[in-house]
Amino acid sequence: MPAMSALDRRQFAAFGARIMRSSRGDTIFALSSGHPPAAIGVIRISGPRARDALKALTGKIPEPRNAAFARVRDPQSGEIIDEALALFFKAPSSETGEDVVELQIHGGRAVIAATFAALAQLEGLRPAEPGEFTRRAFENGKLDLTRIEGLADLIYAETEAQRRQAFRQLAGLLGNRAEGWRKRLVEAMALVEAGIDFSDEADVASDVTARALIAVRELATEIESALADAKRGERLREGLVIAIAGPPNAGKSTLLNRIARREAAIVSPHAGTTRDVIEVHLDLGGYPVTLLDTAGIRETDDPVEREGVARAKARAAEADLVLWVDEGDAPASKTPNAWHVRNKIDLPGARAAETRGEKSFAISATTGAGVDDLLKALTQFAQETFGTREPALVTRERQRRLLDDCADALRRARDAQGEDILAEELRAAAYALGRLTGRVDVEDILDVIFRDFCIGK
Template sequence: MLFKKEIFKNVFLPLKNFQFRPYVFSSYRYCPKLKSPFLKNKKQKFYSTLHNDTIYALSTAQGKAGIAIIRVSGPNASQAAIKMTSKQLIPRKVTRKKISHPKTGEIIDHGLILWFPGPNSYTGEDTVEFHIHGGTSVVRGILDALGCIENFRHAEAGEFTRRAFYNDKYDLTEIEGLADLLNAETEAQRRQALRQAQGGLKILYENWRKQLIENTAFLEAIIDFGEDENIEDGVLERVTENIRILKSKISEHLNDNRRGEILRDGIHVTILGPPNAGKSSFLNYLAQRRAAIVSPIPGTTRDIIEISLNFGGYPIIISDTAGLRPSNDVIEIEGISRAKDRIKTADIKILILSSLEIMNSIKCDNNYFYDISSIIRDTVDVDTYLVLNKCDLIEHKPDLSKLKEISLKYISTNYIWCLSCLTGEGFDEFQKSFINSLKKKYDSSTSQVALITQARHREHLRDCLKALENFLVLNNIVLAAEELRFATHALGKITGRVDVEEILGVIFQQFCIGK
């Protein structure tokens, strides 16, 4: 919902020959139930005064280490430094001190102390950090000592970052980016998370939200003063055109093939093909271990075998599946059914075929591609890559080019490789080319704007888009203005500019206790 003060600000400058009468604006229209995001942000500055307790926690990993960092945040954080070091600290200056128990006076450790007065700290509150030796006993001693100070308590999971959010240090998209950064396992995930944590999505969504507020301001001026005041001609037409342009931008942003979400969660790659084509051998070669059983008996693999790999900096979850063929075996039929289900949800499919069988069919004047199961043919689409395995069994290497040419007549794909899972021949070329395909398809650094990384972002953007679509077909200006307010509200939910208490717990649960 829009706060009337911002409405005034945005209407006052653009409109000519227009004099404001603030008393005309009704508060129920702009601040229903007084739950304006702007009022909410005003309250956020007093978060510390509403929470008199001071929190502390270990911010580094659990277990023995050379160094451990214990963070303290809250209105009485400075008392931790005074009572445990007996001296007042200089802000933002590292000081080496003896750290003592506040009750017994026993020296627990020698360490470095940092003092960050709020609001210029991570949480926006007064913050102290103890950089100590990472032994289990030392860490426990410092934590126990902090627990003896009045109004001090151990932090909950993500509570430091929650306080930073309430004190306007971060918005929700930046916090989600920070959580992804902490959980990133590959370079591509790190780059994407860092971009979001630095405000990539916040800047984009806040800019769109500002445009909606400005255009809503024009509509509100027409509704409230159109009959009495001389409002500039063509205002409504200009608003309609602005909304049409914004709708196009949001539609384009949503039409990203879920690249950001896929990269965040891992790229699902499924290996498929007929029995004995070398699917399990292919998986084992990529994993560099015996992840799947390999045998000359067709139908050895019955269930899904799944492993996670860091492939050239990209997170992939690769699955080996049962060989696809007609069968009367009940267990094999179940395996094939599971394979079909996995194939449907795959982001990339790698079809493994036998070079030797294709070559033999050519020599016998048979068509190998007509003989393979229709189940396989039906799975081929733009996300299917073709691998011709067992190329070590082809005596004349020039025949490999012929095999590729024939295969492409029946299997339409942008990527095809000849390789041998037994000797490793062709795998270097495969890995380079496959990594390039992942980069082309999923690398967020090539995008001009940050990608959508959360399902909730997509849901709220669709709500916003629907409201804009409704606006463009409505003839009633009052109802049209209401649709713009709804669109603004939907964008505000993404960044946390409106009431989002119900999702905060889910977001902050992703953090460790000391973050």
């Protein structure tokens, strides 16, 4: 290896310092509640000096998990900053697995600033970096990666269905399944390894290998069926996309505004008003929906409008559903996932709705006639997309990729020629599951299992 240059060394030292800074030795603090001002502000402190910090600021340590009234003082001047509720959680029974203090103070900017300043004076304390509390919870084995993803989704959940899905993930729906799969996989690996050990006794070897292969087939089937879910978990996280498209001046923007109950898009009698794609977020019966208003589709020489039309077509092509709005009863656009919405039925001469094979609606975006029926049908569409089957296990692309890797390795294991290759594919499968939860070092587990296996056998 070539010698390090001075620059390399400096970078290396800086890297080391960063690692040291984020090391477990530090005690961190942060405002865990929302932006001030608010009635209450919750400051969390985590780390080996959390207890000392509480003592320094309030002069007392309440019984673990019991709330106590406390006066928060500046430790240098002794001046009272605020009156608070203090809680102490003793390691490892805390959110992060370390000693944790929660101070509930008044949520004013100056109160929080003064408390932060008091904490920063204390030795060994520093403000937390984003996500650092959760990171410590992970490092201390409190939460695996799938639960952390559930936690993040719970914080960002906007609708009931999203909240339920996020909560299931936080409670360990996928994490527990993956852990169970990994244990069975490790058992199969132990069998294969035993087969290799007994390779001079042919019947014993083929018997244990056959048992391992049965387990591999079962696992492959279960993981494949978890993956065959039409990606509804990911879709629920992201929400359904419904695009309003159609010729210019059909009343697309008027319809969007009526459904959104606000003037999100500009409406005008000029054809070609909407250029950019306008998005509004809706909660339809608990399901998240992004409704798009797009430029009226027509041939045009105006370069800006042409770009708008190109965007409209692209977004409509990617949408889960297109509402094709026009003024006649021309069939919906060729897209298979389009519903036909005939608008302006309030105008004299407009004919009554005609029912056809496809979904078809007759509305007036201006008066609102027929819009409730359209919304009911959209809600039902969302329900059918998300809600009819059992909850999805996979809710993120990352999880799907790793389960795909695992299933691929299991399929290769199934067809492997020879125990060595079989063992290697099972190791790859276990590695993918280990990365999914992030909780275990696969190699460590193997060492333990094999040691036990040899002693026990």
